[in-house]
Amino acid sequence: MSASIIPVIAIDGPSGSGKGTIASLLARHLGWSLLDSGAIYRLVALAAEYHQIPLDQEAKLSELAAGLDVRFIPATEQSPANILLEGQSVTDCIRTEQVGAGASKVAALPQVRAALLQRQRDFRQTPGLIADGRDMGTVVFPDAPLKIFLTASAEERARRRYLQLKDKSPDVTLTSLLGEINARDARDTQRAIAPLVAAPDALSLDSTSLSIDQVLKYILDAAIQRNLCAERQV
Numbered sequence: 001m002s003a004s005i006i007p008v009i010a011i012d013g014p015s016g017s018g019k020g021t022i023a024s025l026l027a028r029h030l031g032w033s034l035l036d037s038g039a040i041y042r043l044v045a046l047a048a049e050y051h052q053i054p055l056d057q058e059a060k061l062s063e064l065a066a067g068l069d070v071r072f073i074p075a076t077e078q079s080p081a082n083i084l085l086e087g088q089s090v091t092d093c094i095r096t097e098q099v100g101a102g103a104s105k106v107a108a109l110p111q112v113r114a115a116l117l118q119r120q121r122d123f124r125q126t127p128g129l130i131a132d133g134r135d136m137g138t139v140v141f142p143d144a145p146l147k148i149f150l151t152a153s154a155e156e157r158a159r160r161r162y163l164q165l166k167d168k169s170p171d172v173t174l175t176s177l178l179g180e181i182n183a184r185d186a187r188d189t190q191r192a193i194a195p196l197v198a199a200p201d202a203l204s205l206d207s208t209s210l211s212i213d214q215v216l217k218y219i220l221d222a223a224i225q226r227n228l229c230a231e232r233q234v
């Protein structure tokens, strides 16, 4: 099957809106591949730290991005998903707000984005792909038959992030997370290249007062309506 007719569900939106959670549930439910594109930008930021490359050195960072030695090991019934950078597991350490902020900085560099484009498109494999990020529906998979723009208020997103991080990082506070989320939103929406914006044909969904199950059902219903998958109970 040619790549362009393999279905993609693109899920874009700001930090903490629930993209990653919903994308992995959908991928497991449908048996489709999963692209966590934010993880790739996080890996570039972490690799830059390992190799002591400042986050404004565009040419060096794009070289690093092009040669990034990374393996995504999908979750199985027995073990959770694992991400290896240069052979080392970095699954948890790429999730800190510090690495997220670094990712948002390297992601604003056009040469870095260009170096990562084909690597992301290669995830499009049968029977289908769930792609999570900022520009999945606008740049990487503009022909995706279903595009979701998932949002939630900044306060709710900070609250979710706080609950997620507080045990692993006891230093985090709700106030600092809200500040970091607002700074990252501003950088991601205002950059010149591939800014965070809804594709004109995306369905916008505000998840502020929706449960994870309600969001999942909404997207599955939209996928069924478009004949991307058969009717199945969640």
Ligand SMILES: Nc1ncnc2c1ncn2[C@@H]1O[C@H](COP(=O)(O)OP(=O)(O)O)[C@@H](O)[C@H]1O
Binding pocket: 013, 014, 015, 016, 017, 018, 019, 020, 021, 022, 160, 161, 163, 164, 207, 210, 211, 212, 215
């Ligand atoms: N609709 C929701 N209601 C409550 N909590 C949610 C919802 N969606 C996601 N979460 C939780 O919010 C946190 C951040 O979600 P995540 O999927 O990492 O967001 P994103 O990938 O958009 O940054 C996770 O702990 C997740 O379980």
Ligand SMILES: Nc1ccn([C@H]2C[C@H](O)[C@@H](COP(=O)(O)OP(=O)(O)O)O2)c(=O)n1
Binding pocket: 014, 015, 016, 017, 020, 037, 038, 039, 041, 042, 100, 103, 104, 107, 108, 132, 133, 134, 135, 136, 184, 188
């Ligand atoms: N397709 C993408 C995915 C992420 N990015 C950038 C912008 C984000 O602030 C960082 C980190 O993305 P990630 O999706 O992991 O962040 P959150 O889990 O939503 O907090 O990477 C991007 O520019 N384009």
